[in-house]
Amino acid sequence: MKSAFVSRLIILSLVFAETYAYDADAIVQAACAASSPGGFVSAIRRTCGGTQATCDAICGSAISGMRDIYGNQGSTTGTCFEAFHFYYKHATLTPEEKGKALMAMHRYGVSGCQSTGCGPNFCCCKA
Numbered sequence: 001m002k003s004a005f006v007s008r009l010i011i012l013s014l015v016f017a018e019t020y021a022y023d024a025d026a027i028v029q030a031a032c033a034a035s036s037p038g039g040f041v042s043a044i045r046r047t048c049g050g051t052q053a054t055c056d057a058i059c060g061s062a063i064s065g066m067r068d069i070y071g072n073q074g075s076t077t078g079t080c081f082e083a084f085h086f087y088y089k090h091a092t093l094t095p096e097e098k099g100k101a102l103m104a105m106h107r108y109g110v111s112g113c114q115s116t117g118c119g120p121n122f123c124c125c126k127a
Helices: 001-034 057-068 110-116
Strands: 041-045 077-088 103-109 123-127
Touching: 001 041, 001 077, 001 103, 001 123, 041 057, 057 077, 057 110, 057 123, 110 123
Parallel strands: none
Antiparallel strands: 041 123, 077 103, 077 123
16 A cells, blocks of 8 residues: 555656646746847756756757757757756745745856856757
8 A cells, every 4th residue: 555655656746847847948938038139049958967068059959959840940050148047946826825936047148158067957049
């Protein structure tokens, strides 16, 4: 009985984790689009920890996949114009709760495009 409960709990947490990540993707995509200079824009996930590729490098490498989504429109060069750190931990608020933070992001600006350490976990890329 205990084993079945633990199995269900693990499955539920995996489903929740996937939904949680998807929500972050949609939120950061909207933030990238809102802060974009115009054109075709994608929010690309970036690993946060240790020495990682810069958003400049990630955007350059992601151009083929970006253009596949856009129907081969836009530039053939991917460039970073913004970077965000989305904090996955967030509160759960009832509709009646007011004046409390729900979630948070840090906006790096274009300087985040050159970060190699943990910092931005999303790159805003333009094609």
